Amino acid sequence: MAAIKPRVIYWFRTDLRLHDSPALKAALDLEPEVLWPIFTWDPHYVYQVKASPSRWQYILDCQQDLSDSIRKLNSKSKLFVIREAPQTLFPKLFSAWKATHLVFERDTDAYARERDKVVTDAAKKAGVEVITRYGRTLWDSDEIVVKNGGKPTMSITQLQAAGQKIGEVPKPIPAPDHLPDAGEVPINFDQDQASKTDDLNASYRSKADNTYRSIAGPKDDFAVETLEELGFPAATTPHRGGETLALQQLDKVMADVKYAATFRKPETSPASMEPATTLLSPNLHFGALSPRLFYWRAMQVVEKYGKGASVPPESLTGQLLFRDMYFAAQAAIGSPYIQTLNNPYVRFIPWHLPSKHDDADTGTMAISGKYHVDSPQADKWFRRWKAGVTGFPFVDALMRQLRIEGWIHHLGRHMVACFLTRGGCYVHWERGADVFEELLIDHEPASNAGNWQWLSCTAFFSQYYRCYSPVAFGRKWDKNGDFIRKWVPELKHLDAKYIYEPWKATQAALDDAGVQIEGDGLSDDGRDDIYPVAMFDFQERKSICLAAMKRAFSIGLHGNDEAVKNGSCLRKQGRQRWKDLMGTNGSDGDKDGGEHAGDAGHEEKHNLKGRNSGKRSRSKSSTVKEGPMDRHVRKLKA
DNA sequence: TGGGTAGTTGGCCTA
DNA sequence: TTAGGCCAACTACCC
Numbered sequence: 001m002a003a004i005k006p007r008v009i010y011w012f013r014t015d016l017r018l019h020d021s022p023a024l025k026a027a028l029d030l031e032p033e034v035l036w037p038i039f040t041w042d043p044h045y046v047y048q049v050k051a052s053p054s055r056w057q058y059i060l061d062c063q064q065d066l067s068d069s070i071r072k073l074n075s076k077s078k079l080f081v082i083r084e085a086p087q088t089l090f091p092k093l094f095s096a097w098k099a100t101h102l103v104f105e106r107d108t109d110a111y112a113r114e115r116d117k118v119v120t121d122a123a124k125k126a127g128v129e130v131i132t133r134y135g136r137t138l139w140d141s142d143e144i145v146v147k148n149g150g151k152p153t154m155s156i157t158q159l160q161a162a163g164q165k166i167g168e169v170p171k172p173i174p175a176p177d178h179l180p181d182a183g184e185v186p187i188n189f190d191q192d193q194a195s196k197t198d199d200l201n202a203s204y205r206s207k208a209d210n211t212y213r214s215i216a217g218p219k220d221d222f223a224v225e226t227l228e229e230l231g232f233p234a235a236t237t238p239h240r241g242g243e244t245l246a247l248q249q250l251d252k253v254m255a256d257v258k259y260a261a262t263f264r265k266p267e268t269s270p271a272s273m274e275p276a277t278t279l280l281s282p283n284l285h286f287g288a289l290s291p292r293l294f295y296w297r298a299m300q301v302v303e304k305y306g307k308g309a310s311v312p313p314e315s316l317t318g319q320l321l322f323r324d325m326y327f328a329a330q331a332a333i334g335s336p337y338i339q340t341l342n343n344p345y346v347r348f349i350p351w352h353l354p355s356k357h358d359d360a361d362t363g364t365m366a367i368s369g370k371y372h373v374d375s376p377q378a379d380k381w382f383r384r385w386k387a388g389v390t391g392f393p394f395v396d397a398l399m400r401q402l403r404i405e406g407w408i409h410h411l412g413r414h415m416v417a418c419f420l421t422r423g424g425c426y427v428h429w430e431r432g433a434d435v436f437e438e439l440l441i442d443h444e445p446a447s448n449a450g451n452w453q454w455l456s457c458t459a460f461f462s463q464y465y466r467c468y469s470p471v472a473f474g475r476k477w478d479k480n481g482d483f484i485r486k487w488v489p490e491l492k493h494l495d496a497k498y499i500y501e502p503w504k505a506t507q508a509a510l511d512d513a514g515v516q517i518e519g520d521g522l523s524d525d526g527r528d529d530i531y532p533v534a535m536f537d538f539q540e541r542k543s544i545c546l547a548a549m550k551r552a553f554s555i556g557l558h559g560n561d562e563a564v565k566n567g568s569c570l571r572k573q574g575r576q577r578w579k580d581l582m583g584t585n586g587s588d589g590d591k592d593g594g595e596h597a598g599d600a601g602h603e604e605k606h607n608l609k610g611r612n613s614g615k616r617s618r619s620k621s622s623t624v625k626e627g628p629m630d631r632h633v634r635k636l637k638a
Numbered sequence: 639t640g641g642g643t644a645g646t647t648g649g650c651c652t653a
Numbered sequence: 654t655t656a657g658g659c660c661a662a663c664t665a666c667c668c
Contacts, residue, residue, distance in 0.1 A: 266647030
């Protein structure tokens with residue numbers, strides 16, 4: 001009797017490509033009789049990951065392009081999108097399709113590991129062999145951790161040393177030139193419906209999510225979902241995804257040999273009208289582009305260019321090394337990596353708007369997406385920051401570009417992150433990370449949390465006295481303020497002398513530009529002749545924050561210290577200790593001396609146009625008056 | 639043990 | 654116009 005030929009389910013996840021896929025190669029090496037390329041439309045993502053329509057559009061682009069590419073290789077195949085949670089789907093699918101193997105690329109984040117364990121256990125039970133490979137980063141993140149002595153890679157030199165111990169980055173695997181037929185796809189089982197309660201994307205939808213109406217889509221053809229089905233309005237980003245476009249963009253970047261070979265990230269402009277960097281990050285995130293292909297193409301160009309080429313960490317390959325560093329740090333630290341609480345590597349700073357956590361009794365202590373409003377003033381600053389109406393034009397331009405395009409330059413991210421945390425608002429970096437998670441089309445959990453820790457000087461970086469100025473930093477790149485004129489049209493005609501600091505403009509200059517400086521911007525009705533008053537005096541805030549950071553560093557608590565975990569560092573005596581470094585005039589959060597005073601939770605109500613969420617502030621100015629706490633902090637500094 | 643130095647990407651002043 | 658030095662001083666790593 002002839003042996004049964006393998007019947008393979010290939011599960012695409014964060015590897016939406018055909019080129020350089022070690023897992024796909026492993027699947028094809030089985031010489032299967034049939035191979036089903038599938039994607040599970042997981043309700044965990046659809047309801048539990050908050051993302052703008054732009055990011056949803058991007059993942060749909062990637063899926064559609066992959067499906068088209070599969071079909072080009074074999075007209076009897078495509079990407080079969082199945083609309084159900086993988087945990088409940090696979091046990092049914094294994095038997096309905098008589099599969100012998102399940103193959104997928106390993107993933108490192110906490111949810112993925114948990115999900116894959118459930119699926120792998122179900123496969124074992126069904127007698128299905130599971131094969132996995134890893135190709136998301138240059139080196140296997142778990143292997144990097146081992147070579148780094150079991151510790152997270154907290155610097156680029158550690159990552160490089162660990163990588164060197166493993167050896168050369170694997171060379172990319174060419175895309176297959178053929179694919180087996182997909183087998184029959186009977187659905188002789190019921191679809192398990194996910195609960196739609198707690199849909200984090202509800203505020204974005206103009207209609208209900210319909211993607212789960214049928215397991216195989218509205219035409220029962222396993223088609224890729226559409227934004228329409230998701231109930232989302234059209235995406236605002238001009239950036240589109242997918243392997244085909246990613247490879248074209250990679251070719252374009254590498255064709256400019258001088259640009260690619262001498263690329264120095266710190267010398268690229270955050271205020272450029274056209275992106276000064278490669279814009280390949282969202283395709284790396286969704287797996288439409290292999291980092292190893294990117295790496296070796298960059299190495300080729302560097303070799304061709306010869307003397308004068310840039311080197312890590314500033315070069316193109318350096319950027320990929322940083323990505324590996326964050327992935328390996330996450331792999332070592334596990335689920336606390338994306339938060340402060342219970343994370344031994346992240347410094348505790350008593351920022352405003354700290355996260356609420358899931359029940360500490362169950363031991364999870366995970367951030368819940370909600371936060372304590374310990375200071376109404378800081379909360380307002382945060383909302384103005386998110387909406388791009390801080391009254392600091394360079395900050396607002398960047399935040400508006402982020403909201404519309406889902407992408408801003410890396411140094412622009414530095415600027416707004418420093419401003420929100422240690423260099424202005426003294427708001428918790430987890431609030432900023434939430435906003436980036438929602439709005440960035442290239443949001444990568446490992447890089448996002450890592451970079452927020454970096455910029456807030458709580459991990460990876462600690463030189464908190466290096467502070468970005470919302471005026472000087474932008475001006476260095478764009479003297480005339482063209483970038484501001486594009487994104488903050490209210491100031492389009494303002495004299496370049498005042499464009500970064502309109503509060504200094506004379507009335508005549510404002511009249512000439514046809515703009516008035518007024519209000520807090522949260523409740524305006526989209527008028528282009530009003531720009532908000534700056535929310536505070538930056539120099540004053542900077543020195544308050546700096547003094548507060550200095551004190552917090554000297555106390556030196558970290559996320560896993562008992563006093564942080566049980567909250568005692570903010571209670572009673574502990575609170576006294578922190579009281580003088582809360583970074584605002586602390587009167588508004590200090591009424592009862594208890595934990596997280598003024599706690600009201602918070603529901604997001606504001607977008608760029610304010611959505612009629614409140615009446616225009618009666619006060620002409622929202623400049624903060626100095627409070628007793630501020631004087632106290634200044635005394636500390638003196 | 640402890641002093642020296644390196645660390646992707648600051649601001650500001652001066653020559 | 655731009656390059657260099659100082660500011661005030663962090664952690665991690667090395668010898």
